Amino acid sequence: MKTPTSIKNNLENLREMARKLQGVEYFLFFGTLLGFFRGGNIIDNDDDVDLLANKKHHQEVLNILISSGYRININNEYIIQGIKIRDGSQTHIDFYFYEDSGKDYIVEKWNFFSRPHDPNFHLHIPKNMIYPINNERMQDFVCKVPKNTELCCSFLYGERFMTPMTIKKDYMVEKLVNNRPFVVYYG
Numbered sequence: 001m002k003t004p005t006s007i008k009n010n011l012e013n014l015r016e017m018a019r020k021l022q023g024v025e026y027f028l029f030f031g032t033l034l035g036f037f038r039g040g041n042i043i044d045n046d047d048d049v050d051l052l053a054n055k056k057h058h059q060e061v062l063n064i065l066i067s068s069g070y071r072i073n074i075n076n077e078y079i080i081q082g083i084k085i086r087d088g089s090q091t092h093i094d095f096y097f098y099e100d101s102g103k104d105y106i107v108e109k110w111n112f113f114s115r116p117h118d119p120n121f122h123l124h125i126p127k128n129m130i131y132p133i134n135n136e137r138m139q140d141f142v143c144k145v146p147k148n149t150e151l152c153c154s155f156l157y158g159e160r161f162m163t164p165m166t167i168k169k170d171y172m173v174e175k176l177v178n179n180r181p182f183v184v185y186y187g
Contacts, residue, residue, distance in 0.1 A: 071083045
């Protein structure tokens with residue numbers, strides 16, 4: 001886990017990207033989606049902004065990040081991580097890229113485990129949770145979110161997703177079972 005970033009700085013990264021990604025198929029995911037669903041904001045002490053984007057937009061996303069002053073820390077076909085200094089602090093934004101399986105799910109290969117070459121570690125996210133992607137207000141701007149944000153949060157973080165917890169202290173995504181997260185809670 002990276003150093004926690006202020007809500008203000010994470011929100012500014014998201015606000016900036018939401019404005020510039022109008023033609024890109026993307027949506028909030030992982031902890032950023034969880035914060036949106038729980039309270040319409042970034043989770044306190046989160047270390048980054050997480051977005052899923054269609055892999056056909058990879059080069060466009062990279063160009064947008066670079067032209068927006070982000071230093072590219074990771075860039076491969078599965079993830080781009082941009083870093084930007086805001087208020088003297090290093091902030092991160094992660095774009096995870098998904099592809100259409102041709103079936104009833106999309107495939108995201110980097111996720112919690114960073115093992116893109118092992119199909120056992122690919123997330124299979126049901127399309128009926130994602131599409132159609134909706135425009136929703138978050139604070140003072142509009143961003144894109146999956147069709148069913150509650151179901152997505154449950155899919156990612158298990159039945160106790162509404163309870164604020166710290167990863168590795170209160171819970172852990174231990175593995176993927178049938179290409180979906182298997183969450184273990186401590187206590």
